[in-house]
Amino acid sequence: MPIVVQKYGGSSLADAESIKRVARRIADTKKTGNDVVVAVSAMGDTTDELLDLAQEVSPVPPPRELDMLMTAGERISMALVAMAISDLGYSARSFTGSQAGVITDGVHGKAKIIDVTPGRITEALGKGHIVIVAGFQGVSQGTKEITTLGRGGTDTTAVALAAALRADVCEIYTDVDGVFTADPRIVPSARKIERITNEEMLELAASGSKVLHLRSVEYARRFDIPIHVRSSFSQKTGTIVTDQPGPEGDAVEAPIIAGVAHDRSEAKVTVVGVPDRTGMAAQIFEAVTLAQINIDMIVQNVSATDTGLTDISFTLPKADGPAAVESLQRIQDEVGFTAIQYDDQIGKLSLVGAGMRSNPGVSATFFKALANAGVNIEMISTSEIRISVITRDDLLDDAVRAVHTAFGLDSSEGEAVVYGGTGR
Template identity: 45%
Template sequence: MALIIQKYGGSSIPTIERIKDVARRVVATRTRGQDVVVVMSAMGGTTDELLRRARDIASGPPPRELDALLATGEQASNALTAMAIHALGAEACSFTGWQAGVITSPAHGEADIVDVQPHRIRCALDRGVIPLVAGFQGLSRENADVTTVGRGGSDTTAVALAAALEADICEIYTDVSGVYTADPKVVPEAGLLHHLTHQQMREMAAGGAKVLALPSVDYAGKHAVTLHVRSSYHDRPGTVVSGAPGITAHRPPVISVTHDPCVAKVTLTGVLEPTVAVEAVREAMVAAGIGAAVLRTAPASDGRNADIALALPRTAVATGLTALRTHRTDIGYEHVMCDSHAATASLVGCGLSIFPGIVATLRRTLTNIGVPYTPIAVTDTRISLLCPPSRLFDAVRALHRAFVAGPLCQPLSPPIPRVGVPLALQP
């Protein structure tokens, strides 16, 4: 019997009626003869409301108590969905993250999942009960405190459970049909990507794509978990993310254009040894728990030293600046400057650093529409650039026309699904 993990995000359950719809989908999966474990996010808007209430009490609430508060959002939707499943005549049991055996590091608000011991989940499955697990939360091994694993943490909870239970597939349900070549809210003509590798999805998430949280993609790649991103509002096949590349008639160099409007540009000036400094900066960011930083080196105006530019998540600026100042001697720079109002656009694909015409087309495209930009990272799989937030959407649309909808791209050949069978479970 196949085992499926189904995770439902907050956008899938904004109302009680939507919770009932999710319950019907879960029961239908079980009726088809498949074991299912459900991971629930908080109902849409709940986490933001809890944060607002906490900050009405104190501008800087204690992290431990904030985690204890925020964890209740997922617990509420989890129990409500279990009730809805019971109302349909099926057996279900809701579990908190720690009851499900999710063990984390002690870092409140940004904990890492370090282990999953799903004994109670296995027992429920053996009894024919549908287990539901509250996402986004776990228990610190060091002090037995409740922890949360950051925004998008329910994705990571689902992937970690899929790995621990050796599930056949982990379905991530949301309010969109899958992963697109760009954000369809920005680029209406964006196309659905039917298959991505873990590496491609990772580059998209790191470049700002919001469909999957970056830590969940990293965890899936490390543990070879196949993901299926689908809409909870219909039954059409979405996007499969796995370790193996899909079969295509032609693989274009650029598969998507991503963007992130919430970025800060940090510049280190007076760098004496750029190669050493870049490695030291990367180590400092990793030690500070900032994994999405991208860097660029350039000659300084004085002709003797170099400048290093970093793009950091805006929420990580304070932590990043502290880390850079702490490791100033190791990095070897004179001054640090920060522009907290920046944005990035990224091309994601393969062979980008060697494919002829990529950089020239990018430069021509943005110059023609008058968007100033600074290249920040050029690798084989992603080219990222900084641009003014006010022109970000213009840049994304123009790049999508040039690279994804233009002559450099041929459409990918989608797999043909068998009706009623999850795409990733088909032979």
């Protein structure tokens, strides 16, 4: 029997009515002849409410206990979903992450899945049950502590289960119809993407698209699991994320550009007046890295020949800003730079498409679109299938719309090109 893994997020499980609707969908999937395994998030705002409670009793709660607390949210929703399914006449069994065999490392709050040993799941499927698994959580190898995978982790739970069970597809249910060419709240003419490669989805997720958890895409890519991102509020087909050939084979031409992503979660740090000597940049980034901060883009200005000084700018998550500035202040005298500037009024725009590899004109069109829209570019970084720029925060929406239009992605500008190629 084919195995379908489904994931339902908190917005699809907001209240008893939503849970019943989700249960009907799960039962329908079972009825059409599939074994069904479901990963669920906590209901609606449960996670935020639990975080608030934690804050009330302790400003800096120990990570181990915070994980204990947070995992209760999924335990509640999984049991309720199982009850709602059984009320429809199907048998369902819920399992905690630990019971489901989701083995992680021991990093509380952002644990990584090391292995999945789904013995209890396959046993339950063999008995004809529908299986509901608490998402977002696991148990640490060896120490057997309860861990969580970080925000959005239930996507990863679902894909990891799909990989371990050799499922035919992993369906990620959310409150939008799929992955769009841009955020529809900013670009009303954005189009739903029919098919997208793992590589492109990875770049979109890393560039600010919030539809899929980055780690879940990495996991799906590694284990070659097709993901179907779709709405739990409709029956429409959503977006297929896969490197496998589509139903049309290789014949249909793929679009050059998959979509435009934007990100307002980063800030920019500029270290001013760094002596232009070997090892200075290394010293700066070592200090920041030691503070466990993930740096995104980096730009080092060409040294002005008359001063022997240079400026180094980098972007990082806003939440890590204070820690980064503090760690830099500690090495200021040693390195001998002039000043640290911190700027959180920036936005990042990224254009993603596997087709840009073989289309050298992409960057020219991209920069012309931004120039015509009056958007000044502060930093640039590129990968083989992505161009990202940093702009002023208040120009970001205009920039996204200008680029979206320039690449013919607006839904009014022609029909959606169905991607069906494997050659990308």
